[in-house]
Amino acid sequence: MGLEIVNDVRTDYVCDLVKNGKREDGRGFREYRDISVERDVIKRAEGSARVKIGDTDVLVGVKVELGTPFPDTPDKGVIITNAELVPLASPEFESGPPNENSIQLARVVDRGIRGSEAIDLDKLCIEEGEKVWMVFIDIHVLDDNGNLADAAALGAIASLLNLRIPNERYGLTGENTLPMRDTPVAVTTVEIEGNILVDPSFDEGNAAASSVTVISNADGTLSGMQKSGSGGLKEAQIAEMVEIGIEKAGEIRGKYL
Amino acid sequence: MKEEIELIKDGKRLDGRGFDELRPIKIEVGVLKRADGSCYLELGDNKVIAAVYGPREMHPRHAQDAKMAVVKFRYNMAPFSTDDRKRPGPDRRSVEISKVCREAFNPVIMRELYPKTGIEVYVELLQSDAGTRTAGINAASIALADAGIPMKDLVSSVAVGKIDGEMVLDLNAVEDNNGEADMPIAMIARTNTITALQMDGRLTKEEFERGLKLAVGACHQIYELQRTALVTRYNQNYESKSKREEE
Numbered sequence: 323m324g325l326e327i328v329n330d331v332r333t334d335y336v337c338d339l340v341k342n343g344k345r346e347d348g349r350g351f352r353e354y355r356d357i358s359v360e361r362d363v364i365k366r367a368e369g370s371a372r373v374k375i376g377d378t379d380v381l382v383g384v385k386v387e388l389g390t391p392f393p394d395t396p397d398k399g400v401i402i403t404n405a406e407l408v409p410l411a412s413p414e415f416e417s418g419p420p421n422e423n424s425i426q427l428a429r430v431v432d433r434g435i436r437g438s439e440a441i442d443l444d445k446l447c448i449e450e451g452e453k454v455w456m457v458f459i460d461i462h463v464l465d466d467n468g469n470l471a472d473a474a475a476l477g478a479i480a481s482l483l484n485l486r487i488p489n490e491r492y493g494l495t496g497e498n499t500l501p502m503r504d505t506p507v508a509v510t511t512v513e514i515e516g517n518i519l520v521d522p523s524f525d526e527g528n529a530a531a532s533s534v535t536v537i538s539n540a541d542g543t544l545s546g547m548q549k550s551g552s553g554g555l556k557e558a559q560i561a562e563m564v565e566i567g568i569e570k571a572g573e574i575r576g577k578y579l
Numbered sequence: 580m581k582e583e584i585e586l587i588k589d590g591k592r593l594d595g596r597g598f599d600e601l602r603p604i605k606i607e608v609g610v611l612k613r614a615d616g617s618c619y620l621e622l623g624d625n626k627v628i629a630a631v632y633g634p635r636e637m638h639p640r641h642a643q644d645a646k647m648a649v650v651k652f653r654y655n656m657a658p659f660s661t662d663d664r665k666r667p668g669p670d671r672r673s674v675e676i677s678k679v680c681r682e683a684f685n686p687v688i689m690r691e692l693y694p695k696t697g698i699e700v701y702v703e704l705l706q707s708d709a710g711t712r713t714a715g716i717n718a719a720s721i722a723l724a725d726a727g728i729p730m731k732d733l734v735s736s737v738a739v740g741k742i743d744g745e746m747v748l749d750l751n752a753v754e755d756n757n758g759e760a761d762m763p764i765a766m767i768a769r770t771n772t773i774t775a776l777q778m779d780g781r782l783t784k785e786e787f788e789r790g791l792k793l794a795v796g797a798c799h800q801i802y803e804l805q806r807t808a809l810v811t812r813y814n815q816n817y818e819s820k821s822k823r824e825e826e
Binding site for chain 2: 420422425433437539547549550552553554561564
């Protein structure tokens with residue numbers, strides 16, 4: 323109950339600031355916090371990346387294992403994305419089965435990678451109907467200070483780009499890198515008091531009526547989108563969010579991928 | 580195995596529709612006795628039933644909101660609603676859809692009138708043919724109105740998608756399975772306010788913008804159908820009541 327009241331107060335504070343063209347950390351509306359991407363941080367994982375956006379800290383680990391393909395796609399590899407909002411990352415996270423927020427986070431990241439066809443799944447097939455590579459993308463949130471989606475998506479693509487396929491473990495030979503074709507990048511914007519802000523901080527995320535994550539590719543096409551939050555948006559606002567999404571994704575891709 | 584299927588022939592889709600044409604929609608209001616409000620809806624081959632309970636005491640109590648009603652939304656597919664039997668109970672897909680649908684209604688339901696209560700919306704997909712969440716939202720909207728829940732307006736929903744390189748309205752299952760992108764939206768038609776938006780697949784910015792226009796137009800059509808269904812139903816109630824009184 324205490325947390326709720328604090329969040330209400332902080333929401334009022336953030337909204338007042340935004341009305342005056344300001345943000346709590348002094349950023350411009352279209353400015354990201356500092357981003358850092360550290361690759362290969364986990365030795366046991368085939369691919370991994372730790373992404374920080376401001377104080378938000380997300381670790382993505384990718385494990386690759388041999389498995390059987392799904393019956394409807396016998397000649398394609400498998401991607402499985404999961405996200406854990408572990409209780410160490412926020413006083414608001416609880417242990418237990420995945421809740422709707424962690425499911426949404428995982429599915430949005432998954433949608434971007436799938437929609438862009440970033441991984442050439444045909445090339446992950448070893449033996450049709452029998453053996454394919456299964457790519458498990460696990461998102462581990464360490465510190466939730468807002469905008470988990472962008473950090474998780476960036477961690478996922480950075481991990482995939484640097485991944486080594488464990489051929490030796492299974493007595494196989496072949497390419498050791500993943501057949502990557504694209505670099506989807508997620509950019510989240512929120513609407514507060516009629517203004518569009520990129521990369522919401524924790525308080526801004528709470529204050530926002532609506533938030534839209536736009537995932538776009540190297541050629542500027544879109545490969546996933548998700549609105550969340552209990553507000554409504556005008557067509558023009560969504561167009562602006564898409565515009566910012568494509569522009570910022572280009573900048574992030576150029577600098578960090 | 581995915582085979583290449585030609586989804587557009589001579590400017591028409593496989594089911595004979597034009598690019599901007601909805602599937603036939605059938606709506607029945609107040610189909611369930613026990614629920615406070617309900618609606619049966621068909622969108623092409625989708626068959627969906629929605630029921631609303633509440634506002635009533637919110638359980639569990641710690642989930643109550645002291646300032647407003649909490650909307651609970653459960654989207655559920657019947658095990659027999661799909662080609663391969665769907666394992667009963669919530670899966671990750673339905674949990675996400677339930678969240679998106681709930682958020683689509685939050686802007687219209689006047690939650691502040693009923694603090695500490697829950698307004699529960701249950702959507703059951705009996706037969707599915709792509710666009711199930713849009714059919715569910717359209718049905719839930721009417722069920723909420725039928726339950727007498729104060730709302731600023733109805734919510735209308737439709738999907739657009741890309742098949743054979745063209746942006747088309749309201750994909751059916753064949754189109755969805757073989758298409759390049761799918762984008763469901765929900766909106767408040769009167770104010771052109773979008774309350775739900777998802778996209779998967781691959782679209783250019785121009786295709787996205789064209790698709791959004793197409794969807795917005797279709798939501799206005801759906802809104803009229805929803806409104807007509809409600810008005811017709813309550814006219815019937817009124818007429819049968821006045822007839823009884825005359826007798």
